[in-house]
Amino acid sequence: MYQTHFGLRELPFTITPDTSFFFGHASHQETLNMLLVAARSGEGFIKVIGEVGTGKTLLCRKFLGALDQDGFVTAYIPNPYVGPMTLLLAVADELGIDYPERLNQHDLLKLLTRYLLDAHANERRVVLCLDEAQAMPIETLEALRLLTNLETERRKLMQVVLFGQPELNAKLDNPAIRQLKQRISFSGGLVPLSLSDIEYYIAHRLSIAGYNGPRLFTDAAIKRLYRASRGVPRLVNILSHKALMAAFGEGVHEVDARNVKMAVRDTESVHGAWLQRMRLTKWLVPRARI
Numbered sequence: 637m638y639q640t641h642f643g644l645r646e647l648p649f650t651i652t653p654d655t656s657f658f659f660g661h662a663s664h665q666e667t668l669n670m671l672l673v674a675a676r677s678g679e680g681f682i683k684v685i686g687e688v689g690t691g692k693t694l695l696c697r698k699f700l701g702a703l704d705q706d707g708f709v710t711a712y713i714p715n716p717y718v719g720p721m722t723l724l725l726a727v728a729d730e731l732g733i734d735y736p737e738r739l740n741q742h743d744l745l746k747l748l749t750r751y752l753l754d755a756h757a758n759e760r761r762v763v764l765c766l767d768e769a770q771a772m773p774i775e776t777l778e779a780l781r782l783l784t785n786l787e788t789e790r791r792k793l794m795q796v797v798l799f800g801q802p803e804l805n806a807k808l809d810n811p812a813i814r815q816l817k818q819r820i821s822f823s824g825g826l827v828p829l830s831l832s833d834i835e836y837y838i839a840h841r842l843s844i845a846g847y848n849g850p851r852l853f854t855d856a857a858i859k860r861l862y863r864a865s866r867g868v869p870r871l872v873n874i875l876s877h878k879a880l881m882a883a884f885g886e887g888v889h890e891v892d893a894r895n896v897k898m899a900v901r902d903t904e905s906v907h908g909a910w911l912q913r914m915r916l917t918k919w920l921v922p923r924a925r926i
Contacts, residue, residue: 638884645846649877651870653694655701659840659869661833664695667824671699671797674822675708675763678791680784681819683798685805686826689870692799695826696765699797703763709755711764717771720779724748727764727783749786752793762794769800774812781816828867834858837869838876849889853879856893864900871906875899 639647648657658664667684674682686692693714700710711730716723724744728735733751735744755762766772772780786793798804798820808817829837835858842852853861857879865871876891878899883891900906 638880641884642852642880642889643847643849644842647877648841648845648847649873649880651873653691653697655694655698657841657844658694658698659837661829661837663825663827664691667826668695668699668702670822670824671695672702675699675703675761675795675797678761679795679821680787680792681796681798681816681821683800683804683808683820683823684826685800685802685823687828687868688801689868690826690828691869692826693767696767696797696799700763700765707760709760709762711762713764713766714768715771716766716769716776717773718776719773720776723772723776723779724783730764731762745783748783752786756788756793761791763797764794765797765799767799769798770802770804770807771800772807774807774810777807777813777816781813781819784819829862829869829872830867831859831862834862834865834867834872837872841873841876852889853891854893857891857896860893860896860900864896864906871903874903875906878902 637647639645671682671684684692684695686695696712700712703710709731711727713723713726713730716726718726721741721744724741725735728744728748728751731748731751733747735747739747752762766780780796784792784794784796807813808820835853838853838858838861839851853876861872861875861879865875875896876899879891879895882895882898883889886895
């Protein structure tokens with residue numbers, strides 16, 4: 637790859653949620669601070685909304701990493717598109733609770749309740765994070781609410797953080813789970829990066845990856861990245877990685893707008909949207925003549 641060419645220790649623009657690359661963009665840092673305050677104050681339900689690719693999973697892992705050093709017991713469910721019983725079993729597995737091979741939901745709830753009471757007696761707080769929460773069935777959300785009914789006079793014995801796409805808000809408007817919606821005491825939202833954010837974001841990730849040379853991406857490259865990605869961090873990563881590959885292929889040590897354009901052409905999800913915008917604004921010739 638291009639690591640040696642650009643003097644990098646590692647690839648700077650992978651799309652895996654590596655917390656060492658966490659970028660304190662305004663909405664991300666504010667939401668992280670909100671999560672930490674809410675968790676330490678013992679609130680029940682917390683919600684974080686963000687579009688696809690805005691960094692919800694990375695934020696979740698950053699949050700869990702901070703709690704692991706602060707006397708919390710944490711559980712993470714990446715795919716909650718399951719029935720109530722399966723979700724409860726997944727929570728038990730995450731918390732390390734032993735249970736018999738065959739048991740019903742009532743007995744499983746008793747085991748979970750006992751665990752939460754023991755954790756409280758030992759001054760340990762339990763936080764459950766669910767990623768892609770917009771995919772949860774209504775009946776599973778209701779089972780989750782019932783699980784969090786246990787509380788002391790001061791706080792809940794289990795706190796739940798829902799990370800989801802905007803569709804989660806619509807799901808929470810369902811009258812069948814109105815009690816759950818009323819229990820959401822803190823909410824946060826992630827927004828795309830601005831043009832100036834992207835410049836700092838790229839410099840940040842390059843620095844973490846070991847780059848210490850002159851500015852690598854030109855102003856024109858940054859602007860083209862912003863237009864193509866619409867500020868979505870995942871798309872910025874994909875395009876930046878491919879632009880570096882293009883520059884490496886040419887043997888140059890600077891990424892310009894032409895390299896980013898090559899990356900856009902090679903990325904179907906971005907290229908298709910870009911073409912559509914161009915046609916709508918008549919910047920391209922009619923489709924039949926392309």
